[in-house]
Structure formats: C-alpha cells, structure tokens
Amino acid sequence: MTEESASLNFIEQIIADDLAAGFDPNKLRFRFPPEPNGYLHIGHAASICLNFGLGEQHNAPVNLRFDDTNPSKEEQEYVDAIKYDIQWLGFKWAQECYSSDYFQQMYDWAIQLIKEGKAYVDEQSAAAMAEQKGTPTTPGVASPFRNRSVEENLDLFERMKSGEFEQGSYVLRAKIDMASPNMLMRDPLLYRIVRKAHHRTGTEWCIYPMYDWAHGESDYIEQVSHSLCTLEFKMHRELYDWFLDQIYDSAKLRPKQREFARRNLSYTVMSKRKLLELVQTNTVTGWDDPRMPTISGLRRRGYTPESIRKFSDLSGISKRDSVTDVSLLEYCIREDLNKSATRVMGVLDPVKLIITNYPAGKTEILKAENNPEDPNSGTHDLPFSGELYIEREDFKEEAGGKFFRLTLGNEVRLKSAYIIKAESVVKDDAGNITEIHCSADLDSKSGTGTEASTRKVKGTLHWVSIPHAIKAEVREYDRLFLDEAPDSHEDKNFMEFVNPDSLHVIKEAYLEPFLKEASMDDKFQFQRLGYFTLDKDSTAEKLVFNKTVGLRDSWIKQQPAAALTSHTTRQVNQGSGQEQGQRSAINEIQKIAKKYTNLSGDKLAAARADIIKLAGEVSYEELSPLFNTAAKKVGTRIGVMITLGVLLNKGQERNSEIDAFIRAGIADENEELAKEAANI
C-alpha cells in the first residue's frame, strides 16, 4: 500500500474497492486465458500486461490457463508459441492450467444440473434450435425436449459421453429462460459432441463443454478472484453468474467477471481470424511476419519486451472502443532502442564517393562510438579508405540552403572520419551519377582534437568503405494496410485495404564489417536511418536485417511527396484521418456553431460557409427545437440563425415562432447574432 497511487484505471479501482471493503488480499488471484487457436498479438499484450501487472502490484498469483474446449481448432503448436511469447514479455505464471484438466469435474456438475432439473438433452438440428431461440425483440419458444424426465436426460447424456451418437446429433442445454432479453440465457448449450482428438485428452472425451460453461467453472476451480475479459463478454456475465450460482459453495471464493475494451491499433487488424486469413492467403509469410501485429511478428521485427510493456502501459485500460495510433508504438520502441542500440553505419542505396587526395590503397582504422547515449558503451573499429559508398539521396549537385548534405563545392563531415568537399561528378550515358569526387581535409579526422577536427560543418553523412564493406540483405516494412481501420468498413472487406508495398527488400546493402559479428539478440541503429535487427533468415554467408522502425525524421516532412521515390518513402505520420462516423447535418452545425464566437476573420468566414452548406440538409422540424437554446449559448443561436436564413431562402414560410426568434436575435447584445438576425 506504499505506492503513490497515480490514478488507477477502472479495473484497479474495482480491486482497490474490494480490498477496502474487506476482501482478503491473500485471496487475490488472476489468470490469462488464451484459446490455443492462434498466435498472441499486441491486443493480447494489453490483457497480459493487465493481468500479470495486477499480479505484480498485489503480489498475487496469475495462472496461465489455456481455454482448450474446442479440439477442432486448437493445436499444441499454439500452446507452445503462447507460452514462449508470455515469458518473452517477461512474465511468470503461477500455474500452467488447462480447461481440459477440469473436464471430469465439469461433467460431474453437469450431471448434478440434470438431476436438479436444470439441464436437458436436446436432439434437434442446430437450425431448429436457432429458430426457436427467437430474436432480440421476440421471445423464443421452448424446445419439445425441454421437459424430458431426469432419467431420460441422464441416460442420453451418458450415451453422448460414451460415443454412441454422431457429432452434432445431441446437445446438453441449461434450462433457464427462453424469454430472457439476454439471448445467452435462452437455454444455452453446455455440451456438444465433437468427434476429434483433443491435443491433451486425446480421444477420451466425445463431448466438450462450451465456453460459458467451462470458463466460469474453471475460474471457480482455480479460485480466481477477478476474471478479466474484453467487452464483448459483457452479456455473458449474467450466464457466468447463473452457472456459478448452481455449483457455488459459500465456503469458497466466488470469482467475478469484469470487462474492459479490447485494444485496436491503427493500420492493422487484430482478430485471430483475420490474422489467420493473412497467413493462409500468403499475404504475409507467417504469423511471425515482421509486418504482423503479433507478438512474434513484433519480436522478429526488432521490438523489445520493454517497448511492448511500455506501450500497454501508455495505452491504458478503459471501456470505450478506441484505435490507438501506431505512432505511440513506434515512440515506445524508439525510446527503448535509443538508449541501448549500438550505432553502426550501413548504406542502403549506394553511390560511389572517391577521395582524390587520400593516398591510393591506404587504409586506416578509426574508432566509432558505440552509443553516445551511454558513455560507458565504448567504441568499435571502423575501417576507412579513399573509396566509399554514401547514400545516393545524400548528394545533390545543387540544392537549396535547407539541404544540409553534400553538394558540389560544399563541405560535410563523414561521421567519425573526415570533412570532405565535393569537387566533381562522373555520370553515365543516361546522366546518372556514378562517382562523386571529393577532397578531404586530412587534418579534420574525428577525435584527434585538432582545430580542424572540431570545425562545424552543415551536415554529417554516414558511409562505408568499399573494400571493407560487407553485403547484406535489408528488409524495410511499411504499414500492412492503407486504411487506418481496415476492418471497420461495413461495405468493404479488410483485405481490400492491404498495402501492396508493405515490404521493400534491398538485396545488396553495404554495411560496415563490424556487423559480421552480429547475433540475433543484437539491436543496432544504422545511423541516420533507423533501428535494425538480424532476421531469422540470416545465415553465416548471408546476413538479413529487418528495419524495426526509422528514426524520427523532420527533414522528410519538408519535402513534397512527389519528390520521394518509393524506396525512400519512410513512414511519415500524416496525422490520422478523423472520420467520426456520420453525424447529422444539424449536429454538425451545432458543433461548429458552438465555437463560433471564438472565431474571427477567415476562420469565421469558413465556419459560416460550412454552416450554410450543411443547412441545406436540415429540415425545419430539426431546427425549430433549437429556437429555445439558452440565451448565453450565443454561438449555437448564431448557427441556428444562419441555418434559418437558408431555410427561409429555400421557401420555408414564416410563422410566429420564427419571427419571435429573429426579433430576439436582433435585440441581442451580441453583434454577430444581431447582424445575422437583421440579414434575414
């Protein structure tokens, strides 16, 4: 209780309230309950961080429980991947549990329900039962099998279990209320027959419990105090509680379910079904494709556990649907890597640079700082020669004063090396630059302390020495979708928004030789370019680097989009599109009008024009109630007045209501309102 309680999220608040009401802190217990039917993604990370974070805060155990009640979808491969991801994120579970461990107990409880007349075996088709279920607005009707005798139910259920029946032929249902406004309470299924081997129980069972029956009872068996899930399960809470009521022993802890909003990330999708579709259609190379929002994809891309936890932390927990901008995720990884990544140099799009006054064939070994953010990080060797590669976009024969890079006749610093001046260029027949000839200030070598070495020049470039450079493949990624929320369009499938250029492979990039020693765990900053990490496709002969994220770039923002070639297109954050759903015209007018009195000049004129435009879609019936708007809300009254003017012009007839509103407007002390009123 010592922590400075910096505003709790609503889940933490619930727990704090429970504790304050006398709940024994030693009985706090949480769980993370994935279904092993896919890989974990960044949305799951929110739940993982919430549950395990709560465990850490209260020193309470957190179970990892696989919700494995559907053998037709679930596989051991997923179990392994999920476990790996969670421990990689840095969390430790108290116990590794499986809903399938409780099949016998749940079966026994089901028998008990049957004996108490609270469950029955139905043998209708799924379609027939769906039909009887009714709709949200009309009550359902009872199954003809609803009142079978206990003996018959017991017999049939026993035979379901022993494998006498075909898949889909019989189900066990709870007998609750076919007229409940909550569809889930209309005699939900407890068990269905599935003739498929289970990844853990093999062929021992032919019947499998449904989610609602299995989940709450598993929480109860494990004595989980707070069962946290996402909002779409809100409706299930009534059922969750009903099931618990049937078997609850008051000597034991009774779990409670609470719901929070799932997290969405912009420019991607976040459902296992859709991610699976991306995998199966070969839109990506697999669940761990670096463009995927999966934990494994982010890991391969170069994200660190710390950055993902930080992201979860900054994103927060709430009850409203939201789309978090990827820029927050990118901020988190940059912040982490800036502190730790080793600085190196690599040239992705090379152009040859020759230093004419550097002795031919000479080589020297320079010292390069490993990380300026960390004074103790040391240096590494960096070979230099008279023939270098620099980035093609770092040179222009001529450029404006805002271009801080190399131009003819101007000086720049070669990072960790010399100051050079471009003298001339060599071009091929097509006019492409093939060589840049420069002279170097040989007294300006970095770190020598000479006066020349500390001279200030306009820019600094990264480079590699051609005779020493190693070749590597570099993969750059862009967002996987072109739409901010690709799965939010009713009329369009999310696959239509797939970005065709989300992957850009540079087959031959040139890197400083230090990188030969790189290992999978290393994180690098290719100076001036971004953060990179080795991909698992790397071999000893062929290194493959993934670009995790580019450096923030305030230069690229100044350039017109057309000037950018495809491969230099870095991910610019062009502010997120802001469609807030379709508001009605009158609502829109109110919104604009509200701020009207704060505006002046062009902005005022623009607002007025917007109102006039929107007014065309407003009916008198919508407008007239606003005549009563409180006198102090001048902005709204002005908006209404302008709109009224438009309606009158369109032929709306005057009436006493209108006249009174206009008269009041003319008499108002606000000049703008009086003016608009007088205009009518």
Next chain:
RNA sequence: UGGUCUAUGGUGUAACUGGCAACACGUCUGAUUUUGGUUCAGAAGAGUCCAGGUUCGAGCCCUGGUAGACCAACCA
C-alpha cells in the same frame, strides 16, 4: 424498431465523494548536436456528443435526445 455498454484536444488516457479540464503521443517554433536522431526550452490545439434541469458552482448529479459498439455460432 428489444437488451447492454460507451461518449473528454488529431490519437490514447486523467480529473479522489460536483470547485476555473491534466498527462503522453502526434503537430509547430527555437536552442544544442560530428545522427535533419537524442536532449532542452516553448507554442498551438478540447469549454468535456446535444438540449434542458438541480446548484453559488457540473465533464462528474437528474431528465430527454443523438451517435457508436456489442448481443440470435453445436466459436472463444
């Protein structure tokens, strides 16, 4: 058109039981810088979905609207 939930700057979250709307990302300036990175200093941007009401005072309370999400799988 039934039920449930949500509504605060461009985005994501704050604001203890009503007391002049805060933080982070993003955006824009300027300084520093051998990374157009980092760091530092600063700015713009919301009267809290709308309308009424209660109150000395409302984002928080009440009433009525509006918008969005979820709910009728032998999925979880």
